[in-house]
Amino acid sequence: MSSTPAAGIDYTESGHGPTVLFVPGSYSTPAAWKPIQRMLPPQWRFVATSLCGYGQTAETRRAGDADMSHELRVLEAVARRVPGPVHLVGHSFGGTVALAGALSGRIEVASLALFEANPLALLHHHGHADLHAATRRMSDAFEQAVAHAEHDAPGRIIDFWGGTSSFAAMPPAVQDYCRQSAPANVLDWHTDFGYDFSGADLARLTMPVLLVRGEQANPAMVAMTQVLAAHLPQARAAVVAGASHFLISTHPQECAALLAAHLAPQAQGVGRSAP
Secondary structure (H helix, E strand, C coil): CECCCECCECCEEECCCCEEEEECCCCCCHHHHHHHHCCCCCCCEEEECCCCCCCCCCCCCECCECCCHHHHHHHHHHHCCCCCCEEEEEECHHHHHHHHHHHHCCCCEEEEEEECCCCCHHHHHCCCHHHHHHHHHHHHHHHHHHHCCCCCCHHHHHHHHHCCCCCCCCCHHHHHHHHHCHHHHHHHHHHHHHCCCCHHHHCCCCCCEEEEEECCCCHHHHHHHHHHHHHCCCEEEEEECCCCCCHHHHCHHHHHHHHHHHHHHHHHHHHHHCC
């Protein structure tokens, strides 16, 4: 495995073949994807990074300057290091960044796989103003908790997405990492709320898209996934039974099976075109 961060950007690479670029969410690093990667067929090049402020990726955002362009800079830098189009795979806020990368037109994207992506603009533009406002109130309260050094402030976010006591159930080392990186998560919310697009923009994306959410997803996540499915021309939606927001960790086998099926037709295409 190659692990050579450059210019303040986390980077891991393993395997050979067409590139699958994994984007972890908030409070996360490439390690989050390893259980799924181990269950996938070996004909892929697995590349992963961390978003701004996590892992080895430098934080370039600040209050008042948390535009999505900071995250796209990371994604574009990683995509430039590998040949050909990439299959983008993202979880949570990493799924939103992956979607933004596809919408930007600056990355050659062969397909998208989004596991509980949270593009909040869709709530505002597509009939879910109440959910948008409730999510904003929650994130504002979280930001105030971080500003006042509330010890378990990240639990507000983890439990919002994953359900009551999700944070308490995490290993102590993971809880500590969440506490340390809470300021980056505050900026993630600024980035997400500031990234504006609508379903009409999604209609431009003609690549295959896999949309996965947990059966126990919260109402905002259910609504966002439904809007994505309704507006992406080549979308296929799936629900993982018994799972909530952190499905890539709690249900890696089911997630890997869905991702393998999503990638398989394109792997067959590569095989047919080989000399």
